[in-house]
Amino acid sequence: xxxxxADRFINGIEWLAAIFxxxxxxxxFVNVLxxxxxxxxxxDSYDFGRMLLGIxxxxxxxxxxxxxxxITVDLVWSAVGTSRRRMIDVxxxxxxxFVVTVQTAMLFDKVRLTYIDHVLTYDLNIPTWPFYAxxxxxxxxxxxxxxxxxxxxxxxxxxxxxxxxxxxxxx
Amino acid sequence: MNTDLxxxxxxxxxxxxxxxxxxxxxxxGLVGITGYAWIAGAGPALKLVGQTSMRTVTDYTFGVIxxxxxxxxxxxxxxxxxxxxxxxxxxxxxxxGGLGVATxxxxxxxxxxxxxxxxxxxxxxxxxxxxxxxxxxxxxxxxGVIAAGGTLGAMLPPSTVLAVYAILTQQxxxxxxxxxxxxxxxxxxxxxxTVMVIVRVRPDWLPRGEVKPWAERAADLKDVxxxxxxxxxxxxxxxxxxxxxxxxxxxxxxxxFLLGLVRGKLDRAKIKHALLSATRTAAAVFTVLIGALxxxxxxxxxxxxxxxxxxxxxxxxxxxxxxALIMVMYLVLGCLMDAMAMIxxxxxxxFPVIMQLGFDPIWFxxxxxxxxELGLIxxxxxxxxxxxxxxxxDVSFTTIFRGVLPxxxxxxxxxxxxxxxxMIALWLPGKMG
Amino acid sequence: QExxxxxxxxxxxxxxxxxxxxxxxxxxxxxxxxxxxxxATLFPSExxxxxxxxxxxxxxxxxxxxxxxxxxxxxxxxxxAGASLxxxxxxxxxxxxxxxAWYRQYAAQEMKDVKFCFAFVHDPGTFHARxxxxxxxxxxxxxIRPATxxxxxMVTALGGTNVQASAPESRDMLERGxxxxxxFPWGSIPLFGIDKVVSYHMDVPLYVTPFVWVMNKAKxxxxxxxxxxxxxxxxxxxxxxxxxxxxxxxxxxxxxxxAQPGHEVYKLxxxxxxxWRDATAGGEAQWAEAVRKTGQDPKKVMESLKAxxxxxxxxx
Ligand code: NA
Ligand code: NA
Numbered sequence: 001x002x003x004x005x006a007d008r009f010i011n012g013i014e015w016l017a018a019i020f021x022x023x024x025x026x027x028x029f030v031n032v033l034x035x036x037x038x039x040x041x042x043x044d045s046y047d048f049g050r051m052l053l054g055i056x057x058x059x060x061x062x063x064x065x066x067x068x069x070x071i072t073v074d075l076v077w078s079a080v081g082t083s084r085r086r087m088i089d090v091x092x093x094x095x096x097x098f099v100v101t102v103q104t105a106m107l108f109d110k111v112r113l114t115y116i117d118h119v120l121t122y123d124l125n126i127p128t129w130p131f132y133a134x135x136x137x138x139x140x141x142x143x144x145x146x147x148x149x150x151x152x153x154x155x156x157x158x159x160x161x162x163x164x165x166x167x168x169x170x171x
Numbered sequence: 172m173n174t175d176l177x178x179x180x181x182x183x184x185x186x187x188x189x190x191x192x193x194x195x196x197x198x199x200g201l202v203g204i205t206g207y208a209w210i211a212g213a214g215p216a217l218k219l220v221g222q223t224s225m226r227t228v229t230d231y232t233f234g235v236i237x238x239x240x241x242x243x244x245x246x247x248x249x250x251x252x253x254x255x256x257x258x259x260x261x262x263x264x265x266x267x268g269g270l271g272v273a274t275x276x277x278x279x280x281x282x283x284x285x286x287x288x289x290x291x292x293x294x295x296x297x298x299x300x301x302x303x304x305x306x307x308x309x310x311x312x313x314x315g316v317i318a319a320g321g322t323l324g325a326m327l328p329p330s331t332v333l334a335v336y337a338i339l340t341q342q343x344x345x346x347x348x349x350x351x352x353x354x355x356x357x358x359x360x361x362x363x364x365t366v367m368v369i370v371r372v373r374p375d376w377l378p379r380g381e382v383k384p385w386a387e388r389a390a391d392l393k394d395v396x397x398x399x400x401x402x403x404x405x406x407x408x409x410x411x412x413x414x415x416x417x418x419x420x421x422x423x424x425x426x427x428f429l430l431g432l433v434r435g436k437l438d439r440a441k442i443k444h445a446l447l448s449a450t451r452t453a454a455a456v457f458t459v460l461i462g463a464l465x466x467x468x469x470x471x472x473x474x475x476x477x478x479x480x481x482x483x484x485x486x487x488x489x490x491x492x493x494x495a496l497i498m499v500m501y502l503v504l505g506c507l508m509d510a511m512a513m514i515x516x517x518x519x520x521x522f523p524v525i526m527q528l529g530f531d532p533i534w535f536x537x538x539x540x541x542x543x544e545l546g547l548i549x550x551x552x553x554x555x556x557x558x559x560x561x562x563x564x565d566v567s568f569t570t571i572f573r574g575v576l577p578x579x580x581x582x583x584x585x586x587x588x589x590x591x592x593x594m595i596a597l598w599l600p601g602k603m604g
Numbered sequence: 605q606e607x608x609x610x611x612x613x614x615x616x617x618x619x620x621x622x623x624x625x626x627x628x629x630x631x632x633x634x635x636x637x638x639x640x641x642x643x644a645t646l647f648p649s650e651x652x653x654x655x656x657x658x659x660x661x662x663x664x665x666x667x668x669x670x671x672x673x674x675x676x677x678x679x680x681x682x683x684x685a686g687a688s689l690x691x692x693x694x695x696x697x698x699x700x701x702x703x704x705a706w707y708r709q710y711a712a713q714e715m716k717d718v719k720f721c722f723a724f725v726h727d728p729g730t731f732h733a734r735x736x737x738x739x740x741x742x743x744x745x746x747x748i749r750p751a752t753x754x755x756x757x758m759v760t761a762l763g764g765t766n767v768q769a770s771a772p773e774s775r776d777m778l779e780r781g782x783x784x785x786x787x788f789p790w791g792s793i794p795l796f797g798i799d800k801v802v803s804y805h806m807d808v809p810l811y812v813t814p815f816v817w818v819m820n821k822a823k824x825x826x827x828x829x830x831x832x833x834x835x836x837x838x839x840x841x842x843x844x845x846x847x848x849x850x851x852x853x854x855x856x857x858x859x860x861x862x863a864q865p866g867h868e869v870y871k872l873x874x875x876x877x878x879x880w881r882d883a884t885a886g887g888e889a890q891w892a893e894a895v896r897k898t899g900q901d902p903k904k905v906m907e908s909l910k911a912x913x914x915x916x917x918x919x920x
Contacts, residue, residue, distance in 0.1 A: 018446035021237055021453070025428075028238070028421025032414050035765060039745045043760070046231060046768040054229035056237065060454030070194030071455050073507045075552060077192045092192040099197045102204075106221030113660070120679030122753050122768070123760060127679075132225060211612075211665070218664035219653075226654050232770070343776055412780030415769065471651045472612070 006148045013141050014063040020056035024049060047121040051131035058138030065096060066145035090153055097146045104139040111136050174210065174473040181206045181469060195512045196455075196462030203466035210472050219468060227461045231417060235334045235344065237453035238420025242329070242405070242427045243285035244445035246398065249431035252294040254394040255280040260302065261391035264380030268370035270306060271316050271377055274299040275362045278320030280395075282355070283402045284427070285324055286331040287452075288510065288544055292321025292555040296562035307378045310566050312369065315574025318555045319362055319582070322544040325510065326355035328406055329423070331456075332510050332543070334416065336536045339518045344416035345409055346600040350533045354541065354589055354596050361581045369577060397430050410603070424449075456511055463515040470520065480524045490528040494590070497521055498542050505546015509554050513543050537596040538589060545582045548575050606641040606828055613646045614667035616655035622854040624648050626847045627671070627817075630838060637834040642827075644669075659818065663717040668823045670718075672816045678753040682894035683710045684723070686902075686909060687814040688754040689891060690884045691877075691920055693728055694809050696852035697845055698918030700724035703814055704844035706912040710900070711816075718818040721835075722844035726789050727855035728809030732802045733785035734778065736868065738876060740883035749774050749786040754891070755811055758884050771796060778802055787811065790858025805862055805869045808877065809920055817847070 031045040042048070064070055077088050115129040181202050188198035200220070208216035227233065246252075259273035259280075266272075274295060281291055295317045303313040325332045328348035337344040370377050383391070405423040408414050414422055428445075431437040470476060483493045504513050518539070525535050547555045550572040559571060589595055613631060617623055624646060631644035653661045655676060662670035674681035675688055684707055693699040704723045711720035729751055731737050737746075744763035750756035756766045767783040771792070777783040778801040786798065787810065793799050817839075824835065863869050872880070892902035913919035 014447055014450065015443075017450045017454070018443065021241055021450050022446055024234065025238060025241055025421045025424040028234075028418050029425035032418050032422055035747065035767075036413060039747070039765060041765045041767075046766075049234060050229045050231040053231070053234050053237070054225065056450060057228040057454055057457045060450040061458055064451050064454040064458070065194075067451070069451050069455055070196065071459055071509050071512050072192050072194050073189040074192065075507060076190045088192050092194070095188065095193045095201065096197050099201050102217070103200075103220055103224055106217055107224055108221075109218075110221035110225050117677070117680045119677045122678055122756055123766065125679060132229075135225070135228065215665040218660070219666055222653065222657050222660060222664075222666075226657055230654075231768070232773075343773075345776060410780070412782060415773070415777060415782055468652060471647060 006145075009141075010063060010066050010145060013059055013138075013145075017056050017059035017063060017138070020052055020059065024052050024056060027052065043123040044121045044126065047123070047128070051128065051135070054135040055131065055138065058135045059141070060138075061100075062138050062142035062145050065100065065142050066149050068149075070096075086153070086157065090150070093146065093150045093153055097143070097150055100139065100142050100146055104136070104143050107136045107139055175478065177206060177209060178470060178473040178475045181466075181473075185466070189507070194458060195508060195516070196458035196460070199459070199462030199466040199516065201462075203462065203469040206469040207465070207472065210469075219465065223464050223468070224461050227464060228457055232338050233457070233460065235338070235417040235420045236331055236456055237449055238417060238424050239286040239329050239331050239334065240452050241424035241445065241449035242420060243287055243290050244449045245424060245427035245431055245437075246281075246284050246401070247290060247294055248441040248445045249397075249427070249434070249436035251284070251398050252277065252281050252298045255398060256295070256298050256302070257391045258395045260380065261383050261388045265382040267374065267379055268366045268377040270299070270303045270308060270380050271312065271366040271369075272363050274303070274316050275320050275323075275359055275366065278317075278323050279327060279355070279359045280398060282323040282325075282327040284329075284398050284405070284423075286329040286334070288322045288325040288332075288547060289554055289558050291324030292317055293558045293562060295320060296559045300559075300563055302380075306380050309376060309574070311570045311574030312376065313574065314556075314559050314563065314566055314571040315576070315578060316362070316366065318548045318553070318559055318571065318575045319578035321555045321558075322547060322582075323355055323358060325540055325544050326351050326358055326537075328352060328355075329419070330540070332514055332540050333536060335456075335460075335511065336514055336518060336540065337416075339515070340522050340532055340536070342532050342536065346533055346603060347536050348406070348409070348416075349600040349603055350537050350596045351540070352599055354537055354585070357588075357595065358541075358582075358585055361585055362578060365577050365581045397434060401426055401430060456515075459512050459515050463519070466516070467519045476520050476523045479520060480527050483524050484527055490530070491590075493524065493528060494530070497524070498538075498586075501539065501542045502546055502549065505543060505549065506552045510540075510543045510547055513546070514539070531593060531597060533600055534593045534596050538586070541582070541586055541589065545579065545586070548582075549579050550575075606639065606831060608641045608643070609823075609827070609831075611642060611644040611668040611823070612652065612666075613644050613669045613671075614652045614658060614661055615646060615648045615671040616650045616658055617648060617671070619648045621648070622851045623671070623847075626850050630843065630847055634834060634838050637837065638831050642831055642834065659715070659718065662818045662820050665820050665822060668820050669721070670818055672818055673813060674816060675752040675754065675813060679894070681714050682891070682898055683707075683714050683900060683905060684814050684816070685754060686891055686895065686906060687725065688752045688811060689887055690755070690758060690811050691809070691881055692909070692913065693725060693812040694913075694918050694920045696725050696727040696812065696855070696918075697849055698916035699728075699812060699913070700848035700852070701841050701845040702909075702912040702916040702918045704841045705916070706909045707814075707816075708841075709908070710905070713900075714898070715816065715818060717821070719821050719824045719839075721817040721819055721839035722841070722847070723814060723816045724844045724848035725812035725814055726848075727791070727852045728812050729787055729789040729855075730808055730810040731785050731804075731806045732788055732793055732798060733804045733806075734781075734802055735784065736804045736870070737785065737806055738870075738872070740880055746784045747782065749777060749783045751787040751811065752813055754887060755787050757890065758887050761886055762883060774798060775801060789855040790862065791855035793858055794861050799862060799867070803867050805867065807859070807869050807871050808880075 027049050031042050034040050111132045114132050119128045185202045204216050256277040259276040263269040333347045334344050337347045409419040547553045556571050658670040659672045661667045674684050687703050707723040740762050746764045747767050748759045748764050749767050769777050775797050895902040
């Protein structure tokens with residue numbers, strides 16, 4: 001299928017999230033090596049680790065929301081016919097859109113207050129708000145992607161390619 | 172409105188939304204915040220959304236989840252499951268039922284480096300199922316043994332579900348991992364015995380595989396060093412004082428990556444696949460965590476956990492009666508949702524009851540994970556079964572469930588034994604001091 | 605007729621912690637003083653929110669009263685961070701009165717989003733280690749779990765490495781050698797089972813952690829005049845000391861519990877103590893820089909704290 005803007009957008013987001021998960025692992029690995037063999041550590045390794053975790057999760061949630069990869073209860077959905085399924089899907093996606101929009105608005109508030117309150121990292125005393133802001137942008141992307149998903153679900157259902165949460169462990 | 176009624180209404184709304192396929196985490200968050208706003212006002216409730224979301228995703232201890240997922244993803248894409256199965260198969264595949272036993276053993280080996288039950292089941296659906304079918308094993312048995320073997324992924328360390336239980340109840344992750352070892356090995360033993368009983372009852376069902384010459388066997392066995400090294404490094408490092416549980420995950424992921432790279436088993440596409448799959452599953456799990464915390468704050472201000480504890484302890488059915496009731500509830504919930512979601516949703520509510528009844532928190536962690544894992548394979552609905560079905564679409568659900576039933580029976584026996592003899596779980600962590 | 609109100613008190617320490625009964629006694633006294641119109645429910649163990657968020661929770665009305673460790677958010681409350689500098693407080697009873705009397709001058713500026721009720725400290729903590737620490741130079745190469753970010757910076761400045769972990773995780777980290785030492789108050793060492801894994805205890809009041817008890821502003825404004833007065837009467841220096849005392853006694857009792865075979869509790873000579881003071885002086889300069897940005901004169905602020913400590917017989 002030809003890749004349009006939304007597909008490239010989503011791929012870009014997923015890639016960024018995936019890179020962050022790699023960086024979190026690398027940060028831990030290097031820190032353990034430094035501690036074991038050189039009795040030292042990456043300054044603020046702990047704070048960087050947890051803030052990168054925040055970034056990777058929010059960016060990951062954006063991708064997961066778009067792909068329909070959240071953990072869901074499929075008991076009713078799998079028991080009904082195609083048209084009812086679509087109704088359920090549209091309803092669920094609208095609720096998702098609502099919840100994530102509220103979350104994004106309130107996270108903006110949180111980032112704003114972190115900036116105003118001048119919260120710093122433990123070792124290096126670097127402001128923490130820029131990390132929170134990057135994580136928040138992931139949530140903004142989630143809202144955009146869920147909106148695209150809703151639109152596609154209603155008008156172009158064939159353009160969706162859902163991947164359920166469980167189906168990715170495999171080889 | 173009376174707070175008891177409000178809490179009850181909250182649960183009803185939650186289940187309706189979940190049945191309408193609203194993502195579990197989002198449904199919990201929505202109901203939790205709405206209920207919270209009802210009692211404490213919209214201002215504080217909305218503030219709680221931003222605060223809980225940001226605090227949860229930036230909590231260092233939760234980093235253990237994506238890290239062990241990444242480790243599992245790297246070992247999956249580097250073909251470790253295939254090597255393990257080949258080795259086990261090469262040793263015992265020529266015996267009657269040997270391929271089934273080999274599947275159980277390989278699942279156990281894989282479980283020692285992968286933290287997820289569903290991932291283990293998915294992996295072996297593509298690795299072991301075709302082999303068993305090639306030698307004429309019935310569809311039902313082949314899928315059944317994979318579904319059951321998959322649950323070892325969550326029992327044997329490392330285990331993401333056990334880690335999440337530990338974080339939610341403020342128990343030591345290392346101790347919980349240790350507590351899972353003997354019950355996990357015991358589960359393997361019982362699965363092997365189940366296969367042998369089936370061989371006795373239906374000898375024609377599980378034919379012999381091929382006999383391999385010793386030279387070939389040796390060749391098949393030598394690939395097993397990589398997962399063994401990884402397991403010893405990660406679990407040994409965790410107990411030998413090299414690192415904390417979160418670090419064990421990060422180091423394990425890096426180690427799995429390096430091993431895959433050194434052995435030439437990873438290319439760009441596979442690395443990308445592993446990173447993406449860890450990110451996606453982590454994001455899905457964190458969504459549930461955030462939602463469950465919001466729902467939990469709502470339950471806290473309605474004081475539901477305290478009231479539930481009073482109610483259950485006041486029933487006069489004794490502590491084992493209450494425990495049985497709780498386990499039945501988990502089996503019912505197992506028809507609806509995934510293990511991780513179930514643990515995250517229920518443990519904060521149930522744990523105070525268990526403490527009040529004087530049960531050991533480490534032991535209960537093992538019991539509850541086993542119960543939840545049983546929910547993944549018992550009919551009418553089970554996540555491991557769905558996953559197998561998605562990898563092998565030509566098998567019907569009924570067939571898989573028929574195959575899984577003997578293993579469900581041994582699982583129930585195992586639960587009864589573990590409840591009667593808590594030492595099975597507690598002996599090893601007790602040795603750790 | 606007074607309008608009755610229910611107050612949510614939030615504390616992040618576990619239910620069995622000695623601070624919680626003090627807070628309940630405080631709430632009981634407030635209830636009596638308001639003719640039972642102000643009743644309270646205490647939510648311990650982070651039931652309403654994480655430890656790090658307790659200040660925001662009081663600000664946002666998620667709780668009505670919050671027990672806050674301002675040090676959890678480095679940089680946000682620079683003035684009160686002065687109290688966490690090493691070698692200032694000799695004890696927690698007088699120390700709690702002293703920090704409260706001192707911080708009242710600045711609370712309205714630094715904690716303007718909430719109604720400040722009182723400030724207090726725990727009984728002074730020290731290094732509890734797997735090997736003997738006598739001089740600041742011994743810290744070089746050690747892996748230490750610091751109590752506060754101020755102590756963390758001191759450790760780094762002395763050439764040590766910080767290992768971060770929650771209080772319950774600390775025992776395992778020490779046992780497995782991920783950390784060599786911890787800074788902790790005394791009574792908490794046996795409470796968390798850490799006495800099984802460390803044997804050397806430097807008997808010197810190294811540091812305290814400052815805490816505040818704060819109230820949601822809107823909640824305060826919604827009260828009647830007599831209720832407000834009752835709350836004000838419970839937000840005093842006397843109450844700061846009263847609430848802090850049982851915990852202080854519990855932590856102080858740890859000295860006796862640790863003085864047993866297998867443990868070495870050792871004092872420092874005046875020269876050794878001087879070496880420590882000199883080696884850790886850099887922390888005060890860093891703190892002064894942060895305070896200057898708030899518009900306060902760090903020298904005056906520190907002198908005021910020391911004067912208050914002297915007045916309440918809590919200076920080291
Ligand atoms: Na495992
Ligand atoms: Na089930």
